[in-house]
Amino acid sequence: MKLLFVVDPLDTFKTYKDSTFAMMREGAARGHELWACEPPQIVWQRDGRVQAEAARITLTGDADDWYTVEEMAVVALADADAVLMRKDPPFDAEYLYATHLLSQAEREGARVFNSPQALREHPEKLAIMAYPQFIAPTLVTRDIETVRAFHAQHRDVILKPLDGMGGAGIFRVKDDGLNLGSVAETLTRNGTQTIMVQKFLPAISEGDKRVLVIDGEPVPYALARIPQGGEVRGNLAAGGKGVAQPLSESDLTIARHLGPILAARGLLLVGLDIIGDRLTEINVTSPTCFQEITQQTGWDVAARFIDALEARLKG
Known part of the structure; x- marks a missing residue:
C-alpha cells in the first residue's frame, strides 16, 4: 500500500522516540510504500485534485541519517491508499486550513486518518467537556474575575492555554493565590484569549x-x-x-x-x-x-x- 504521511520536517524527527517514525518503520517492514509531505506542500486548484509535492522515502536503519529520498513527485492525495495526518500542534489557523484541504481530498476519494472533520471537532483541551462524569472541576473562560472565583472555590488550580503542547504555558496557583492575577492576565492576554482552569489533582x-x-x-x-x-x-x-x-x-x-x-x-x-x-x-x-x-x-x-x-x- 501507498502510505502518505503529512508531517513536520523529517529532519526534525527524534527517531528514538517518535511515534510517526514507529508507524513508518512498521509499515515499511510490511512492504508498504512510504511517502511524506509537509502541510505547506498541499495545494488545490479548481478543476484539479488536492495534491502535494511529496517525497518517497526508504528507511536506512541509521539513527541519524534515518531516511533516503528515492524520488520527489506531485501526487494526488486520493491516489494514496491512506493519508496519515501527523502534524504536531499547535492547532492554529494553518493547521485548520490543512484539515479543510484534507476534507476536500476525502471528497475526491482519499482515506485520511485521523478524519479531518473529527480533528476540527475535537480540540484537545475542550473535547473533555462532552464527558463531565470523568473530569475534574474545570472552567473554560477568558474572564479574569471568573478565574478568581474558581480559585476561591477550589483553592489549588492549574491554568493552561487551549493551544499548547508538551506542557508549555501551564501554571499552578496554590491556596495563597500568589500571582493568580498576573498568570491569568498573561494567559488570557488581558481577557482576550480563552483558557482552561482545572482543580489541581494531587x-x-x-x-x-x-x-x-x-x-x-x-x-x-x-x-x-x-x-x-x-x-x-x-x-x-x-x-x-x-x-x-x-x-x-x-x-x-x-x-x-x-x-x-x-x-x-x-x-x-x-x-x-x-x-x-x-x-x-x-x-x-x-x-x-x-x-x-x-x-x-x-x-x-x-x-x-x-x-x-x-x-x-x-x-
Missing part, C-alpha cells in the same frame, strides 16, 4: 498517564509521565519521566466508554490523558508514546496501529 505525583486507544480499543499499557525535580508538569517535553504500567480499572472504564464513540467519528488513534481517575485531555492530532510503551513492555503499539489501519482500508 495524583499527578504518580504520573500524567497517556492511554492510547486504537480504533476504539485501549492499548493495555499506559505511559505514566511522572514530574521530576519539583515540576508540576509530567510531560516528557517538560522533563517528565515516562514509566509504562498496566491500565487501572478507572483507566479502562474511561477508555472503553470513549473508545467506540471516538472511533465511530473517524478517530483511528486517540491519546487520553488521565491523572488519577480523572480525564484531563483527549489528544487527536498526533498522539505519541508508542516507542516508550513498546520498549518497556514488549507490547508492539505500532504493529497494532498498522493492523488497525490495514483493517480500515480493507473494510
Whole structure:
C-alpha cells in the first residue's frame, strides 16, 4: 500500500522516540510504500485534485541519517491508499486550513486518518467537556474575575492555554493565590484569549498517564509521565519521566466508554490523558508514546496501529 504521511520536517524527527517514525518503520517492514509531505506542500486548484509535492522515502536503519529520498513527485492525495495526518500542534489557523484541504481530498476519494472533520471537532483541551462524569472541576473562560472565583472555590488550580503542547504555558496557583492575577492576565492576554482552569489533582505525583486507544480499543499499557525535580508538569517535553504500567480499572472504564464513540467519528488513534481517575485531555492530532510503551513492555503499539489501519482500508 501507498502510505502518505503529512508531517513536520523529517529532519526534525527524534527517531528514538517518535511515534510517526514507529508507524513508518512498521509499515515499511510490511512492504508498504512510504511517502511524506509537509502541510505547506498541499495545494488545490479548481478543476484539479488536492495534491502535494511529496517525497518517497526508504528507511536506512541509521539513527541519524534515518531516511533516503528515492524520488520527489506531485501526487494526488486520493491516489494514496491512506493519508496519515501527523502534524504536531499547535492547532492554529494553518493547521485548520490543512484539515479543510484534507476534507476536500476525502471528497475526491482519499482515506485520511485521523478524519479531518473529527480533528476540527475535537480540540484537545475542550473535547473533555462532552464527558463531565470523568473530569475534574474545570472552567473554560477568558474572564479574569471568573478565574478568581474558581480559585476561591477550589483553592489549588492549574491554568493552561487551549493551544499548547508538551506542557508549555501551564501554571499552578496554590491556596495563597500568589500571582493568580498576573498568570491569568498573561494567559488570557488581558481577557482576550480563552483558557482552561482545572482543580489541581494531587495524583499527578504518580504520573500524567497517556492511554492510547486504537480504533476504539485501549492499548493495555499506559505511559505514566511522572514530574521530576519539583515540576508540576509530567510531560516528557517538560522533563517528565515516562514509566509504562498496566491500565487501572478507572483507566479502562474511561477508555472503553470513549473508545467506540471516538472511533465511530473517524478517530483511528486517540491519546487520553488521565491523572488519577480523572480525564484531563483527549489528544487527536498526533498522539505519541508508542516507542516508550513498546520498549518497556514488549507490547508492539505500532504493529497494532498498522493492523488497525490495514483493517480500515480493507473494510
